Each structure stands twice: as structure tokens, then as C-alpha cells.
Amino acid sequence: MSTSTFTPTPNSSSSAFAPLQNDTFLRACLRQATEHTPVWLMRQAGRYLPEYRDTRAQAGSFMGLATNTQYATDVTLQPLDRYPLDAAILFSDILTVPDAMGLGLSFALGEGPKFAKNVRNEAAVAELAVPDMAKLRYVFDAVTSIRKALNGRVPLIGFSGSPWTLACYMVEGAGSDDYRHVKTLMYSRPDLMHRILAVNADAVALYLNTQIEAGAQAVMVFDSWGGVLADGAFQQFSLAYTARVLAQLKTHHDGVRIPSIVFTKGGGLWLPEMAGLNCDVLGLDWTMNLGTARALVGGQTGGPGKALQGNIDPNILFAPPEHIATEVRRVLDSFGAPHTDAGTPGPTHIFNLGHGISQFTPPEHVSALVETVHSHSRHMRAALNK
């Protein structure tokens, strides 16, 4: 298990935090029956909220926001004050780890992330190492601060990019629409690619374990770019290194179980193989039918399996609220009858988008989504008891 010489703030043991009032999300992660389907939204603390834009303006820059404990705490809690969401997620960026490796992350206004250095040759790869977690102290401080500020309202999710997704940015030096450089390296020098991915996996595991020590109650690995790989390459260059992260992750902290979630955007075709990952939850995008996914990897009541998280198209939030409600019900129904046996694990669903929420989303439309998830999922459970 990856552990750091760096220790988060001393008052981050679970005894320092208020008891959890809404554990619906954590129970669903562990395939335990819940009274309603829990819901949270990828990128729920973000630009579609005017209060986020205000804080962002005060912070001056994205990294100014992410590296300031108070700002990061404030924006993490903003969506919870508007909507009855069942989980909070740390406000941060997936690229903090390569930044701590010395690649120099920046966000130009109106553009995506950019690294000052890229990693495309033998010399650059040789220099890579698992970074000192002290360089990421701002993240762990934010985790502890958010956990305290939540005061037990809902659990806090920590996260990281997957080894492959981080490698995409490290090799490309920025976002990409064709992944030409990273795939050129992968197909030309697989040895160098494996070395990058091994370092990334160990760094991600240590990073997530330190988030757990700082107060994260669940962790999620975002394999945002796993879906750009060819069949065969995905298994070798993405899945294997996600498994290497999971093998090193703490499953418990202070005696409490810490669930782990893996989300591969565009990974639906590899779901049967992802069933073998040592994680609790698999995230899905909107191309995958939840009923099909449940049949493939959700498991039977009483048997092993994965909880499923997802998967509505975020663009549905541009439709009028009554259309949003219809589509939310359709997604809940596609998962099928809720597991209601409190005594044994069974198939569970955590409602989410299939990708991050758009910055152009009308905030009031999110209310319709969250309200319908709660009301319709309660209705589905009530219908079973008739």
C-alpha cells in the first residue's frame, strides 16, 4: 500500500469530524439497499453557478481557486446549498499530480490546461518520479477543510485522473483532439509508455491514500481518455494501470470502509473486463444502457458485483424541466427494480451525469433533475412493496 512520509493535518482523523447524517451515497457504493437513489453530478461545483463565477473572479485564476483552502471549500459546498445532493466532491483538477511532478500546469483564460514541459522522450521519462506529497498539501488541506465544513451533511469524494489520462496530458502537453503524440509514443516506444504509467499509477495511489487520510470518504479515478484507445491497447495501457492504483488503495480508514469508483468515459465495450477491477463502483457514460450494464456487472442480490454510477447525457439539462424529468425517469427505469433487501448486498445505482455538467447549464434545471431522481426512485421502491 502506498503511504507517504508526508502526513495531512493532524486533526484529520475521523473522530475530528461530525458524524455523517446522509450515508445514502456510501451505502449505494457498497451495494447496500437505500431509501432513494443517491445523486451527485460530475463537476457539480463549477462555472454554471453564478456564485462559483464570483469566487473564481476573486481568486483571479483557476489554480488560485484550487490552491486556496477557503475558496476550494466554499465552491465545493456551493451546489449543496442549492440542491439536495447526496455527495460532495473535492474541488480540484485531475492535473495536480503531473503539476507536482514539475511539469508546470497553467490554465490560460478561456483555454484548457497547458503544461510548460511535456514528456515525449527518453530523457523526460527518466526524470519522472512519484512527487513528494508535500507539494500537494493544498489538496489535502482542502479535503480536511471541506470535510469539516460539510459537518456531516453528506460524504466527501476525493479523486484523481487515471494513470493513462494523466499520461495523455503529460505527453501532449495540453488537451488534444487526436492524441497523436501520446499514441505515437505508445506505439513506437511502449517501454517508455509503460514507465510513465507505472510512475503515474504509484503517484495516483499515494495521492488518493493521502486524500483518504485527510478526510475523503470515497475516492474516484477518472479515466476520462481511456475510451480513445483501441481494443487491446486499452487493456494494456489503461486498465492494467488503473488496477495497479486500486491494488495499492486503502479500503478502510479509521475502521471505516472507503469505497472506490472507476469511470472510463467511452469504456462501455470493456465493461466485462472492468468487472474484474478491485473497486466498488463503475461509472458509465450515456452510451451504455444501465440495464445491460447491470446484467453484465451489477451482480445478483447476495452475490458479488459492482455498483453502477451514471449516466444521463448532461445536454438533457438544456431541455425544459418537464422533459428533464421524463429523461431522468427513463434512466432510473433503465437500471430496473431497486435492490431493497437491507440484509445483503445487491445491484445498486448512483445517479449522475455521463460526463461533467456544461458551463452553459441553467442552474434551475439542475433542481428538476435532482428532485426527480429522489421522488421517482422512492416511487420505484414503493411500487415494489405493493
Place this chain on the structure above:
Amino acid sequence: MSTSTFTPTPNSSSSAFAPLQNDTFLRACLRQATEHTPVWLMRQAGRYLPEYRDTRAQAGSFMGLATNTQYATDVTLQPLDRYPLDAAILFSDILTVPDAMGLGLSFALGEGPKFAKNVRNEAAVAELAVPDMAKLRYVFDAVTSIRKALNGRVPLIGFSGSPWTLACYMVEGAGSDDYRHVKTLMYSRPDLMHRILAVNADAVALYLNTQIEAGAQAVMVFDSWGGVLADGAFQQFSLAYTARVLAQLKTHHDGVRIPSIVFTKGGGLWLPEMAGLNCDVLGLDWTMNLGTARALVGGQTGGPGKALQGNIDPNILFAPPEHIATEVRRVLDSFGAPHTDAGTPGPTHIFNLGHGISQFTPPEHVSALVETVHSHSRHMRAALNK
């Protein structure tokens, strides 16, 4: 069947064309045994070739190139002079049909396509109609000219964008990375979306039938953006209208069978449903395992099924030639043992990329790919006869 009052040039009946010398591609489309696996490359006539860039410079603009019969003929044949490809594909763009609908297509230098008008409201949708094919005469003239210039070397493939893919561009007014406008319309006003798609389907069918009359020996529908749709929406807004195109397509011309190909980028999860399409070939991107696809939709020897086309990642072409050869063999092997019974249809594979070739591809690397497809696929057949 959609037929036009417009008639292509009178000398385009098959009797006017030289007999076909290499029918490997057409036989593989019809699931007939071939001596080697045929190969062609999406966007094979394109910017990676210096001779293409020269012609493009002479033409002054992309549309100047596409609308000039001689230029379109020249660039279509350029890759055939370099590589022993088994098919030619008309040089054109998928957006010619909406352009003929009056939306005003242009290509600014270094940018993607752009329409002068977009289609986002009731009034704009009401104006849409199947365009007069005379406005697309430049396409049909190019088809006939290319067919003549090919002089029977290999068959000529005609093509169109799918109704959904055309609708994406028509509603967005340009390329998009989130499909926000087209999905907003789809989720908010499905009635308008269905009307756009119905017009597009009838226009595409007529367009492809007129290409067939002009000399196209196979036709392909590019559903380039089908994969951005949610499960459920794909079936309703993309697949149903591809089916509407296919229902109107000529399957024969001048007594000769005209195979049809459907390619949905990112559509692997829906392959079982695409098996029900009335087409001969299904195109696949690199995320789909060819062996899995063959088991799902390839059919047994003697039974019905689809030929499969694809699916190597175009980025493999940035690796050194020996790595390219290894990956080409891997893709051929993933399809499995070739069907060799000449007397009955069976599973067949047409080698292609999983998406268009990159403009940055070294042209000499393409030789390694084509050569390995031919040599290894002959070797696979020889091994079966031992």
C-alpha cells in the same frame, strides 16, 4: 425508392465503363471468399499526400477542389498510384447535401466547415426540403469522371453523411465538441428534430442513388457523430433514419449488385441492433474487437450476416513500419480465420482505419500497412489450406 428528375451524364451506364479488374473489395462486401483481405483507407485522398496538397493549392479552396471534376478525379486517384489499394472513394465532403439545401457551406483556411445559416427553430426547419439534385451535379460529374479514369482498376465507393450526422452540422452551424445545440433541439423539440432527420434521410437516399446512377459501385453512409448520442436516443434519432435511407437505396444498377456500408463512429455498443440494418457491411472503429464483432453480427458460413470493415487506430501510422506491421497482423488475426468457401457467403473482413487518416501521416508508412494487409491475409489463407 428515391429517384431524381435530374439524370447524371448520359454516358454513365455501366456499359460505358471498362470491366473491373480487381473486384476483391466488392466480393468481400457481399461476404464472398477472396484471395486476400481487401484494404482501403478512410480519407485516403487527403492532406497527408504532397500531391494532394499541390492540387489543393491550385484549386485555391477545399470547395474549389471538390466542385471541379478534373481536380476531384485527380486527387481521388492519387493514393491508388502510390499504394495497391483495393477500392477508390469519391473525393468530396459529407456536407454537400446541406449545402445544396441552401445553408451555405464554407471552409475557412485551417478551420473546419462552417454554414452561413443554421437550423435551430421552427421557421428554419419548415424551410428544409430535399434539394434538387441538379445542385449537386458537380458530385455526380466527379463520380462519372473518376469511374472512367479508374478504367476498371478498382471499384469506386460513393458516400454521404448520415441523416443524424448532417443534422449535427446543420443545427450547430459548424463542428462542435459538445453538440449542445443539436441535443438541446433534440431533447426540447423532438418533433422538429424528427422533421429535419426525415428530410435528411430522403435527401441522402436520393443523393446516393444518383451517385449509383452516375457510376458508384458501392455506397457508404458515414454516421460520424452517432456515437455522441445516449443509448435510446441513438436508436431513435440516428439508427432509425439510417434505416430510412437504406430502405430507399438501389441494391442493383444495370443488373449489378451495389453493396452498402454503414459506419457509426463510437457505435460498437449498438452493434447487435445495427445487425438489423438492411446494409451489407458494418464499419467499426478501433474500440471494437473484430472477433467479438464477427461473433455478434458476422454470421456463419452459409448464413446471413454482415461483412465487417475496419478498424485499426490511424495513429498506429506514426509508429515505425515494423510496429505498423505487427499491429496490422494483430487486427487481421483478431478477425480470425478467413472464410474461404467460394460457394457460399460467410464472414468477411475489409481492412480499413477506424477513422480518417491523419494529415500528419508519413506517406511511406501507409505502404507498410497496405503491404502487410495483403501479405499477412494471404498467409492466413495459405495456413488454412495446410
